Amino acid sequence: MKTDLIKAGGIIFAPMEGVTDPIYRETVTEVCPGWDVLACDFLRVPNAGHYPKKHLIKHLGERFYNDPDWNARTMFQILTSPNAYTVEMVKQIQEVGIKWIDLNLGCPSNTVCKNGGGSFLLKDLFTLERIVSSIRKNFNGRFTCKVRVGWADGGQFSDTIKLLNDAGAEMITVHGRTREMMYKEPARWHWIEEAVKVSQVPIVGNGDVWSALDAKRMLKDTGCYAVMVARGALKTPWFPMHYYEGVQETPDVRLMMAQKFLSVYAEKMLASGVHEKGLVKQLKSVTRFIFDELPEGEALRRKVLLSQSTSNIFNEINGASLC
Ligand SMILES: Cc1cc2nc3c(=O)[nH]c(=O)nc-3n(C[C@H](O)[C@H](O)[C@H](O)COP(=O)(O)O)c2cc1C
Known part of the structure; x- marks a missing residue:
């Protein structure tokens, strides 16, 4: 076909x-x-x-x-x-x-x-x-x-x-x-x-x-x-x-990819004029599965969900450790 x-x-x-x-x-x-x-x-x-x-x-x-x-x-x-x-x-x-x-x-x-x-x-x-x-x-x-x-x-x-x-x-x-x-x-x-x-x-x-x-x-x-x-x-x-x-990434590469993806996404959202509240909501929604399979992924997901600001969200994501 x-x-x-x-x-x-x-x-x-x-x-x-x-x-x-x-x-x-x-x-x-x-x-x-x-x-x-x-x-x-x-x-x-x-x-x-x-x-x-x-x-x-x-x-x-x-x-x-x-x-x-x-x-x-x-x-x-x-x-x-x-x-x-x-x-x-x-x-x-x-x-x-x-x-x-x-x-x-x-x-x-x-x-x-x-x-x-x-x-x-x-x-x-x-x-x-x-x-x-x-x-x-x-x-x-x-x-x-x-x-x-x-x-x-x-x-x-x-x-x-x-x-x-x-x-x-x-x-x-x-x-x-x-x-x-x-x-x-x-x-x-x-x-x-x-x-x-x-x-x-x-x-x-x-x-x-x-x-x-x-x-x-x-x-x-x-x-x-x-x-x-x-x-x-x-x-x-x-x-x-x-x-x-056929790439099989390690958890640290996975975390790095997620960090990069989310920071580019946030930059684009801000450049489009989205306000802080809208961006926070959107970041919570697009990160629903992205931390799966990371050793502390579930905890990180919860922290993002509880965050009230973009800077808080990125502090959690960029400060995440894998142990
Ligand atoms: C957040 C979310 C939004 C969705 N919105 C649409 C949509 O706009 N149009 C559509 O055809 N399917 C939509 N779906 C269904 C998905 O395209 C897909 O058919 C479904 O999730 C099953 O695939 P998956 O097991 O890979 O998630 C949505 C699914 C999710 C999780």
Whole structure:
């Protein structure tokens, strides 16, 4: 199976609401190069009116928008619902010159699902078909979908994958959990394997890839075409070094990488005009997994969480010892 969206065996930095904004992604491209594809967190399709064009560009990030290579290697994710202005927004995305739309069919949040969006759409294949076809008909660029296995179970899963194929998705990411599983149970990779069997378009595997070894095991066990990493990428934004270069770092190198990543990120945030309170909140959120596997990682994570200022956070991070 071939696609020009990503090379076989490639790795995608997953969309994550509240994390993968342009500044975070810029930090990733500068400090942790090697990801084949990045993703924006979702942008909700409005139920009335439309976003100003500059809002769409801001969501992708000026730098990603203006760089033809990154524009074509960044999934611009949208989240829609049956009554939203999907066609209008898709046309607008095309007019603006954004190259890749990814449709979110996995978001489990109550607010999103109450409006009939995200994983709720997996319940109603008729509506799903209408939405996916309408996006395909109105967008000439790259178009992919990201799904969970189903709402309560995988009873409609094969039909969903076939439907997405027939309606024109060029690649499908499968997060191996149902909506009802939330994150409570481990991802079930056999669903990814099932999707590979029924799909004519490449399947990207997703769920519980925490290390380069996991990614390679997922490719081998499921036959998926590429791998998407979310929390594992928050833990190790420099994941491509492990995956492509086989680097196995010592704890002190790991700590140094985390320090460097976070200081570049904070510099960029400050340069963008983010205020102190916002930066503190953001640093707490992006460090949720980054100290995992350090000998005193859990304690460090707690100290960061209790910190009230950026300088406090960096005193803790830069003063951390490994014994
Ligand atoms: C903080 C956070 C935010 C997320 N936001 C999004 C999102 O905006 N769009 C999306 O498709 N999935 C989102 N997800 C789901 C992930 O992309 C991914 O499918 C899921 O975490 C399973 O992968 P993992 O086991 O590698 O974390 C989010 C996950 C996390 C942890």
